Amino acid sequence: MKKDFFSERFPKGWFGVLFSSELAAGEIKSFKYFNRDYVAFRGENQEVAILDAHCPHLGAHLGGGSCVGNTIRCPFHGWQFDQEGKCTAIPYSERIPPKAKEGALKWHHVRELNQMIHLWFDPEGGEPEWEVPRSAEMSGEEGWTRWYFKRWRIKTQGKEIIENLVDTPHFAIVHQSPIDKITVEYDRHIARQISLIGQHPTLGSQLETVATYFGPGVMHVEMQGTHESRQVNFHTPVDHESLDLCYGLKLRHDHAIADIDAIAEEYAGFAHKAFYEDVEIWENKVYRESPLLCQADGQLFELRKWYRQFFVDAPPQANIA
Numbered sequence: 001m002k003k004d005f006f007s008e009r010f011p012k013g014w015f016g017v018l019f020s021s022e023l024a025a026g027e028i029k030s031f032k033y034f035n036r037d038y039v040a041f042r043g044e045n046q047e048v049a050i051l052d053a054h055c056p057h058l059g060a061h062l063g064g065g066s067c068v069g070n071t072i073r074c075p076f077h078g079w080q081f082d083q084e085g086k087c088t089a090i091p092y093s094e095r096i097p098p099k100a101k102e103g104a105l106k107w108h109h110v111r112e113l114n115q116m117i118h119l120w121f122d123p124e125g126g127e128p129e130w131e132v133p134r135s136a137e138m139s140g141e142e143g144w145t146r147w148y149f150k151r152w153r154i155k156t157q158g159k160e161i162i163e164n165l166v167d168t169p170h171f172a173i174v175h176q177s178p179i180d181k182i183t184v185e186y187d188r189h190i191a192r193q194i195s196l197i198g199q200h201p202t203l204g205s206q207l208e209t210v211a212t213y214f215g216p217g218v219m220h221v222e223m224q225g226t227h228e229s230r231q232v233n234f235h236t237p238v239d240h241e242s243l244d245l246c247y248g249l250k251l252r253h254d255h256a257i258a259d260i261d262a263i264a265e266e267y268a269g270f271a272h273k274a275f276y277e278d279v280e281i282w283e284n285k286v287y288r289e290s291p292l293l294c295q296a297d298g299q300l301f302e303l304r305k306w307y308r309q310f311f312v313d314a315p316p317q318a319n320i321a
Contacts, residue, residue, distance in 0.1 A: 002286075002289075004287060004289040005289075005308065005311070006157065006158075006159045006287075006307075006308075006311065007157075007240070008240045009123075009240075009311050009312065010034050010035075010121065010123055010237050010240075011158065011215075011216040011217070011237075011307075011310035011311050012121060012122040012123060012124075012126065012129075012216075012310050012311075012312075013120070013121065013189070013215030013216045013217055013218075013310055014111065014118045014119070014120055014128070014130075014131075014132050014214065014215055014217065014218055015033065015118065015119050015120075015121055015217040015218065015234065015235075015236040015237075016116050016117070016118055016119075016217070016218055016232070016234030016236060016246060017031060017033065017038075017040065017050070017117050017118070017119050017236060018031075018040065018116070018117040019115060019116055019117070019147055019149055019246075019248065020112060020115045020116060020117060021115070021146075021147070023040060023041075023042050023048060023117065024042065025042050025043070025044055025046060025067075026041075026042065026043075026044065026067040027041065027042060027067070028040070028041045028062070028063055028065065028066070028067060028072065029041070029063075030053060030061070030063030032238060032239075033119070033121070033236050033237060033238055033244075034121055034123075034237055034238075034239075035238075035239050035240070036052070036053075037052070037053035037054065037061070038050050038051065038052065038053055038108070038119070039051055039052075039053045039061075039062045039063050039072065040110075040117065041067050041072050042067075043067065043069060043070030043071070043083060044067075044069050044070060045070050047070070047083060048110050048112050048117055049072075049082075049083035049084075049107060049110065050107070050108045050110050050117075050119055051072070051081065051085050051105050051106065051107050051108070052085075052105055052106040052107075052108075055074045055076060055077075055079060055105070056100065056104040056105050057074065057076070057077060057079050057100075058076060058077065060074050060075055060076035060077075061075075062074055062075070062081075068080055070082060070083055071083075071088055071089070077090075077091075077092070078090070078091040078092075079100075081105045083107070084103055084107050085103045085104070085105035085106055085107040086100075086101060086102065086103045086105075087100035087101055087104065087105070108120065108121075109127070109128050111131070111132060113132065113134045113139065114132070114134060114135050114138035114139050114220075114232070115138065115139060115140055115147060116138075116232065116234075116248075118132055118218065119236075123312055124312060129189070130188075130189045130214070130215065132214045132215075132218055133214065133220075135220065135230065137230045137250075137252070138220070138230050138232070138250070143252060143253050144230070144250050144251065144252055144253065145250045145251050145253065145260060145261050145264040146250060146261075147232075147248045147249070147250050148248065148249050148250065148264055148265055148267075148268035149232075149246060149247060149248030149249070149268070150246070150247060150248075150268070150272045151244055151245065151246040152244070152245045152246075152275070152276070152279060153238065153242060153243070153244050153245075154242060154243060154244075154245055154279050154282060154283055155241060155242050155282075155283045156242070156243065156279075156282040156283055157237070157240070157241075157243065157287075158216055158217060158235055158237060158243060158307075159287060159304075159307065160282045160285070160287065161235050161243075161245065161278075161282070162191075162213065162216065162303065162307055163300065163303060163304075164278065165184060165191060165193050165211065165213065165219075165303060166184055166193070166298040166299045166300055166302070166303045167297075167298060167300075168182050168296075168298050169296065169297065169298075170278075171197070174277050174278065174281070175274050175277060177197055177274075178197070179195050179196070179197050180196045180197065180206070181195060181196040182194070182195040182196075182298075183195070184298075184299050184302070184303070186302065186306045189214065189215050189309075189310075190212060190213065190214060191212070191213040191303065191306050192210065192211070192212040192213075193209070193210070193211040193212075194209070194210050195208075195209050195211070196208055196209075197209060206225065207223055207224065207225040208223070208224040208225070209221060209222065209223045209224075210222045215310065216307060216310040217234055217235055217236055218232070218233075218234045219232065219233040219234070220232055221233070227251050227252065227254065227260075227263065227267070228251065228252040229249055229250065229251050229252070229264075229267065230249070230250050231247070231248065231249045231250075231271070232246075232247070232248045232249075233245070233246070233247050233248075234246050245275065245279070247268075247271055247272060247275050248268075249264065249267055249268045249271055250264060251263060251264040251267060
């Protein structure tokens with residue numbers, strides 16, 4: 001496959017890894033993203049930590065260990081590490097090596113907000129450069145349903161998924177939901193689509209949506225229609241060939257409707273089906289670095305310019321609206 005600027009590179013930014021409901025206190029989850037192995041655990045203090053997965057002692061995978069208080073315990077020799085990767089106990093040694101005590105196990109920046117767990121990734125190891133905003137509606141505010149979400153592991157790259165933000169024509173062709181009006185704005189790490197979508201048999205009357213990317217991998221959607229919803233789409237690279245795509249939705253409670261959760265589940269089911277229609281295309285298409293476009297194809301090159309800033313060797317992005 002022909003390489004382009006984005007090939008075999010990972011962008012920097014915040015990436016969703018789990019919904020909060022997927023990680024209980026005392027629980028450990030293992031996952032692989034960016035060609036790296038991680039473990040996430042929630043201590044008895046309810047804080048979430050994400051660490052490199054392999055013990056610095058003799059390399060055992062900590063995912064097979066256990067939580068002890070606010071530490072993770074290695075299954076091989078029982079070394080315990082706190083939420084900053086510092087060794088706090090060795091069961092057969094009174095003395096902890098200084099390097100282990102100072103933090104031999106790498107920890108990673110985590111933000112738990114909007115009932116989701118986000119990981120900061122920078123291939124050069126840099127500090128977070130922006131934040132994903134907290135939304136009261138997404139964070140469990142009374143009057144909203146729980147999150148209904150689904151995750152797929154698919155063979156594609158983020159460069160394909162973000163182009164949906166400007167690819168107006170495909171909504172009518174692939175999803176039978178024509179967009180009547182669309183505006184796309186860019187401001188540093190933010191890209192925002194404001195659109196008016198024609199009537200849909202599942203989602204109801206004409207929809208007003210604001211879809212906002214906060215960096216390269218986390219998108220929030222506010223939708224007004226027959227029912228008001230909040231949605232999230234996050235995609236996180238597994239390696240240079242595949243990623244995890246996760247889509248979640250919640251609805252505002254409507255006192256005139258007895259079972260709003262059933263409607264939310266139906267909405268989510270439609271959204272999952274619509275995403276899978278894209279997945280079938282993403283997994284079988286090639287990336288055109290110099291595509292043949294027509295006048296109505298939208299701001300494809302502006303969107304690619306915005307996305308490019310998140311990769312090493314790319315300059316910071318100014319407002320290009």
